[in-house]
Amino acid sequence: MAKKPWQGRFGEPTHEKVEDFTESVSLDKRLYMEDILGSIAHAKMLGKIGILKGDELDKVITGLESIGRDIEEGRFYFDKTLEDVHMNIEAELTRRIGDAGKKLHTARSRNDQVATDLRLYLKREIHDIRTLLVDFMRIIMDVAEDNLDIVIPGMTHLQHAQPVLLSHHLMAYFEMFARDHQRLGELLQRVNISPLGSAALAGSSYPIDRWMTAMELGFKEPSRNSVDGVSDRDFAIEFVAASAICMMHLSRLTEELIVWNSQEFSFIELPDSYATGSSIMPQKKNPDVPELVRGKTGRVYGNLVALLTLMKALPLAYNRDMQEDKGPVFDTVDTMKSCIGIMTGLLPGIRFRKDTIMEALDKGFITATDIADYLVRKGETFRDAHRITGELVAYLVSTAKTLDTLDMNDYKRFSPRFEDDVFNCVDPVSSVDLKLTYGGTSRKNVFDAIQRARAFLDDLNHDS
Ligand code: ARG
Numbered sequence: 475m476a477k478k479p480w481q482g483r484f485g486e487p488t489h490e491k492v493e494d495f496t497e498s499v500s501l502d503k504r505l506y507m508e509d510i511l512g513s514i515a516h517a518k519m520l521g522k523i524g525i526l527k528g529d530e531l532d533k534v535i536t537g538l539e540s541i542g543r544d545i546e547e548g549r550f551y552f553d554k555t556l557e558d559v560h561m562n563i564e565a566e567l568t569r570r571i572g573d574a575g576k577k578l579h580t581a582r583s584r585n586d587q588v589a590t591d592l593r594l595y596l597k598r599e600i601h602d603i604r605t606l607l608v609d610f611m612r613i614i615m616d617v618a619e620d621n622l623d624i625v626i627p628g629m630t631h632l633q634h635a636q637p638v639l640l641s642h643h644l645m646a647y648f649e650m651f652a653r654d655h656q657r658l659g660e661l662l663q664r665v666n667i668s669p670l671g672s673a674a675l676a677g678s679s680y681p682i683d684r685w686m687t688a689m690e691l692g693f694k695e696p697s698r699n700s701v702d703g704v705s706d707r708d709f710a711i712e713f714v715a716a717s718a719i720c721m722m723h724l725s726r727l728t729e730e731l732i733v734w735n736s737q738e739f740s741f742i743e744l745p746d747s748y749a750t751g752s753s754i755m756p757q758k759k760n761p762d763v764p765e766l767v768r769g770k771t772g773r774v775y776g777n778l779v780a781l782l783t784l785m786k787a788l789p790l791a792y793n794r795d796m797q798e799d800k801g802p803v804f805d806t807v808d809t810m811k812s813c814i815g816i817m818t819g820l821l822p823g824i825r826f827r828k829d830t831i832m833e834a835l836d837k838g839f840i841t842a843t844d845i846a847d848y849l850v851r852k853g854e855t856f857r858d859a860h861r862i863t864g865e866l867v868a869y870l871v872s873t874a875k876t877l878d879t880l881d882m883n884d885y886k887r888f889s890p891r892f893e894d895d896v897f898n899c900v901d902p903v904s905s906v907d908l909k910l911t912y913g914g915t916s917r918k919n920v921f922d923a924i925q926r927a928r929a930f931l932d933d934l935n936h937d938s
Contacts, residue, residue: 476556476565479579488555497554499562501800503545508594509559509587510542512670513567515690516582519683525581530574537571538563558797560584560591581682583674585704585792590670592803594691596713597665599807600658606814607655607720608934611648613821615927618644622917622924625902626741626831627840634838637902640826642915645923647727652930654720661716665709668693672703675791705791707781707799714778714806718771724813725771728764731824735761740830745823748816763820767813774809777802835902839867839877844899844908852891862889 478488514535521531541563544550556562561584568575618641628638668688671678677700684696697703734741744761752758780802784795842863849859866888870876875884877900885892898904909915913923 476553478556479561479564493555496557496794498558498797498800499552499554499556501804502559502588502591503552503562504800504804505559505588505591505595506545506563507542508591508598509563510538511594511691512587512590513538513563513578515687516670517578518690519686520577520580522683522686523681525680526574526577530577533571533574534567534578537567537575540570541566558584558588560587581671581673581678581680583672583704585674586669586672586700588797589672589704589706590668590691592799593665593667593669593693593709596709596803597662597692600662600665600713603717603807603810603814604655604658606811606818607651607658608931610814610818610821611651611655611927612931613818614644614648614651615924615931617821617824618642618648618920619924621826622921624826624828624831625835625906627834627838628915634834634840636843637835637840637905638915639906639917639920640831641924642920645920645927647723648927650723650726651720652927654716654723655934657716657719658713661709661712663694664712666694667697667709668695669697669703669706672697672700675701675704701791705788705793705796707785707796710799710803711778711781711785714774714781714802717806717810718774718778720810721771721774721813724817725768727817728768731764732761732768735764739834740827741834743825743827745820745825748820748823763816767817770809770813774806777806836876836878839870841877841900841902841905842867844905845877845896847908848896848899849889849891852893854889854891 517526517531517534517538520526526534541550550566552559552562553565556565564575564578567578621644622639622641624640625637626640626643627634628636628643668684668691670687670691671682671684688694688696697706731742731744733739735744744759744763746759748763749759750762752760781799784798784802788795845866846856846859846863849862850856854862866880866885869884869888870880878897882892882894885896899908907916907918910919913919
C-alpha cells in the first residue's frame with residue numbers, strides 16, 4: 475500500500491473498505507493529460523517565483539512528460555490506495571525525480587487542481603462535440619438537399635395537417651442542432667476560467683501568479699473568488715444541461731425515424747448496415763440504433779438530475795460529495811459523442827420511399843386548409859371558408875371521396891365560389907409552393923434556407 479501524502483496526521487492505516495469506497499482514480503484517471511498540463515503550468519509559475527530552483531523545474535517537467543507518455547502507452551499502474559489521478563501522478567513524479575517532485579504541490583490543493591483539470595477536460599471535449607455536431611448538421615443539410623422533391627404530410631397531434639417538404643422537416647432538425655452548437659459555444663466562456671491558485675479555498679500566502687497559470691493553460695482569466703473557484707460546478711451542470719437538450723432533439727429525430735420505419739408508415743427504409751435482426755422472428759429488421767439513441771437520452775437527463783442533486787445545498791466550499799461529479803460528466807461526454815456519431819453515419823443511408831409517402835398524402839384531406847385559403851382569395855371570410863371546407867370534408871368522409879376526385883358540381887354545392895382552378899390547390903406540391911412566407915415550406919424558400927445553412931457551416935469552419 476502506497477504511503478499517502480496526508481498520512482502524517484494519522485495513527486492507523488486506512489481501512490481497505492474505505493480505500494475502495496473513497497477512491498476515484500478508476501474514473502478520474504481519464505483526466506491524466508489535463509492533470510499533467512495543469513501541473514506543468516503550475517511548476518513553471520513556481521519556477522518564476524523562485525520556489526522551484528536551479529534544474530528543479532526541468533526535472534519536474536521532464537518527469538511529468540515521461541509519466542504522460544507511460545500512461546498514454548498503457549505502462550502506468552494506477553494505485554487506488556492513492557485515491558485519485560492527482561496523487562498517483564504526484565507520487566510517481568517524486569519517485570522518479572526525488573525532492574523536486576515534493577515541491578510541486580506548494581501553493582496548490584487538490585481542490586483547485588481537480589476543478590482545473592475538469593475545466594480543461596471539458597473545454598477539449600466540448601470542442602470535439604461541437605465538431606461532431608457540425609459534421610452531423612452537414613449530413614442533415616446534404617440529405618435535405620438531395621430530397622427537395624419529396625412532399626410529406628406535415629403533422630400536428632400526429633395527424634395529417636398540411637403538406638411540407640421533407641427537406642423543410644429535416645432542416646427543422648438542422649436548426650435544433652445549430653442551437654445546440656451555439657449553446658455549447660456560449661457556455662464555454664464559463665468553462666474557460668482558471669480556478670488554479672484558489673488552493674484549498676482561501677487562496678495562497680505564496681506570491682503565486684494566477685494570471686500566468688491561467689494564460690499558460692489557455693484559460694481566459696483566473697476565477698475571481700477562491701471559495702467559488704473550488705466549489706463551483708455550474709460549468710459542468712451547464713454542459714450536461716446543454717447536452718440533455720441536444721439529446722432531447724436527437725430523441726425526437728430518432729422517434730420519427732422509428733415511426734417512419736414502421737410497417738404502418740413505411741416512409742423510410744433503414745440501411746441494412748445500421749439495422750439489426752431478431753433472434754426469434756426471421757422477418758424482422760429493427761431500428762435498434764435510433765431506439766438506443768432515444769433510450770440513451772434518459773441517461774443524460776439522469777446525469778443532469780444527478781449533478782443538480784449532488785450540488786444541492788452543499789455548503790461552501792469543497793465537499794467530498796463533489797468527487798461524484800465525474801461519472802455523470804464523463805458519461806454525458808461519451809453518450810453525446812457516440813449518439814451524434816452514429817446518427818451521422820445512419821442518416822445518409824436512409825432511403826425515403828416516395829411511393830408510400832405519396833399514398834399517405836392522399837389520406838387525411840391534407841390540403842383542406844388550402845381550400846379554405848382558396849375561398850378566402852375568392853372573397854369569402856376566413857371563418858366562413860373554414861366552415862364550408864369543414865362541411866365539404868365531412869361529406870368526403872361519409873362518401874369515401876377525396877378532394878381531388880370530387881367533381882365540380884359537388885364543389886359548387888358547398889360554395890358557388892368554387893371554380894376549376896380549385897384543383898390546383900388540392901395538389902400537395904402546389905400547396906407547398908404557395909408557402910412563400912419567410913421560413914415557410916415553399917421549394918424556393920427551402921432551397922434558399924439550405925444555401926444559407928451551407929454558408930453558415932462554411933463560416934464556422936473558417937472560424938475554427
Ligand atoms: N478526488 C477528489 C475529487 O475528485 C480530489 C479532491 C480531493 N480533495 C479533498 N480535500 N479530499 O473531488
